Amino acid sequence: MTEKKNKVFIATSLDGFIADKDQGIEWLNSFPEINEVDTGYEAFISKIDALVMGRTTFETVLNFGIEWPYKKPVFVLSNRLKKVPDELSGSVQLVRGTLDEILKQIHNQGHHNLYIDGGKTIQSFLKEELIDEMVITTIPILLGSGIPLFGELSKPLKFKCIETTLFFDKVVQNRFLRFEN
Ligand SMILES: NC(=O)c1ccc[n+]([C@@H]2O[C@H](COP(=O)([O-])OP(=O)(O)OC[C@H]3O[C@@H](n4cnc5c(N)ncnc54)[C@H](OP(=O)(O)O)[C@@H]3O)[C@@H](O)[C@H]2O)c1
Numbered sequence: 248m249t250e251k252k253n254k255v256f257i258a259t260s261l262d263g264f265i266a267d268k269d270q271g272i273e274w275l276n277s278f279p280e281i282n283e284v285d286t287g288y289e290a291f292i293s294k295i296d297a298l299v300m301g302r303t304t305f306e307t308v309l310n311f312g313i314e315w316p317y318k319k320p321v322f323v324l325s326n327r328l329k330k331v332p333d334e335l336s337g338s339v340q341l342v343r344g345t346l347d348e349i350l351k352q353i354h355n356q357g358h359h360n361l362y363i364d365g366g367k368t369i370q371s372f373l374k375e376e377l378i379d380e381m382v383i384t385t386i387p388i389l390l391g392s393g394i395p396l397f398g399e400l401s402k403p404l405k406f407k408c409i410e411t412t413l414f415f416d417k418v419v420q421n422r423f424l425r426f427e428n
Pocket residue numbers: 256257258259264265266270271272275300301302303304305307324325326327328342343344345346364365366367368369371394
């Protein structure tokens with residue numbers, strides 16, 4: 248059977264937020280020099296089959312006002328959205344239901360290696376123990392409040408850190424694998 252993996256690649260503030268209290272992400276550019284180096288995003292995305300993101304993250308990307316940035320299929324979790332913009336109908340699908348149902352639908356389309364994105368979305372996957380790997384880039388800024396990466400869990404989940412990279416003595420990136428024993 249094809250191996251199925253759900254992976255996270257995300258940047259957080261030092262206090263664990265992925266967006267500030269106004270949903271802003273400008274602080275991700277606190278250290279612009281980081282944009283000049285390879286932080287592994289392209290290598291990561293080249294190995295996944297599809298993205299699964301929450302509606303809020305989808306709308307944030309739409310509001311960037313740039314060309315659609317993803318070449319892989321994108322599945323957007325939403326109970327509220329009825330359709331996606333016409334120009335994205337070939338690359339974005341709306342999905343809803345339990346995570347089991349959603350994953351079955353995505354796997355049935357041949358996508359097994361998934362990039363899970365969006366705070367609430369990642370939290371709901373973690374709650375059901377469905378995240379296998381997390382690459383977390385920590386921007387050393389304290390925001391004090393905002394949208395958290397992590398939330399409540401059904402039980403503690405262990406991870407092991409298999410790689411750490413320090414960029415410019417400022418930004419640290421850790422790769423965690425789920426560690427079950
Ligand atoms: N720092 C970073 O690297 C990074 C990365 C990604 C995103 N962000 C930021 O994070 C913020 C978004 O995160 P977020 O926590 O607010 O939300 P999110 O996970 O992007 O979206 C949450 C929404 O997704 C839908 N959803 C989630 N689980 C669902 C399920 N099982 N079934 C159906 N729908 C489901 C719901 O939308 P409905 O109300 O439509 O049902 C829910 O309100 C944005 O500000 C974005 O810019 C930052």
